[in-house]
Amino acid sequence: MSLLEGKVAVVTGAARGIGQSIALRLAEEGADLALCDVQADWVAETKEKVEALGRRAEAYGVDVSKGDQVQTGVDAIVKDFGKLDIVVNNAGITRDGLLIRMSEEDWDLVMNINLKGTFLMTKAAAKYMMKQRSGTFVNIASVIGLMGNPGQANYGASKAAVSNLTKTTAKELAARGIRANAIAPGFIKTKMTDALTEDVRNQMLAAIPMKDFGTPEDVANVVLFLASDLSRYVTGQTLSVCGGMVTA
């Protein structure tokens, strides 16, 4: 039997990148998928790939930073699928710049999507999960939230707060059968890292003990672990997927 047979999983920011890989990995293990991104049609490719795996997929236009869109989206998901078992809060952005030059607008935008978005989705989904007395959250944080990084004051602070929000979520909801964990990816191979110059790539690799970038699939495999009963007794944790960059 597959690990997620009969489960309904929500993935935010599912149009591409790590979010798409997560959706496919969960579908491979039997989950049906509610795919969310800013506009529903952006997840068309992910939807097609999930359906090719023989699972159900539906698309939802949800900007996670907007409370009304999150509530409408989560209500629609529960109406369509009848329940909601797994929420992967993956949607996230960067707006990098040195702290003394960072605009208030870029600070607010990153906080609103990365942190407030995770809060809003968690709050809306938790109400349904509490009635079910089961469910699990997997929040995508970052090693930058654990280490800090020049040029990423807004991003690092938002991701540190996501890890902390995960701890409180876990403690408040554990008695209702609901778990919450976070993943802190390191440098993951995406279109962005592919476009880097060799010099910059080598500098980044030098900071990674395993001397290799991670892949979206590396992150997706850990999401699968945290979303499934394999991690039944694990809650409130942030697990780094970073080739050894962060060891605590």
Ligand code: NAP
């Ligand atoms: P990505 O390729 O930019 O994908 C993020 C997805 O989220 C995009 O489809 C994006 O849509 C969507 N999104 C942005 N704002 C949104 C909003 N307000 N509501 C709903 N969806 C929204 O990023 P990624 O590299 O796969 O990263 C995924 C997650 O992993 C993020 O939380 C990121 O911080 C985290 N992470 C990534 C790395 C890495 O090395 N890539 C490392 C550590 C952590 P748009 O097309 O509008 O952008």
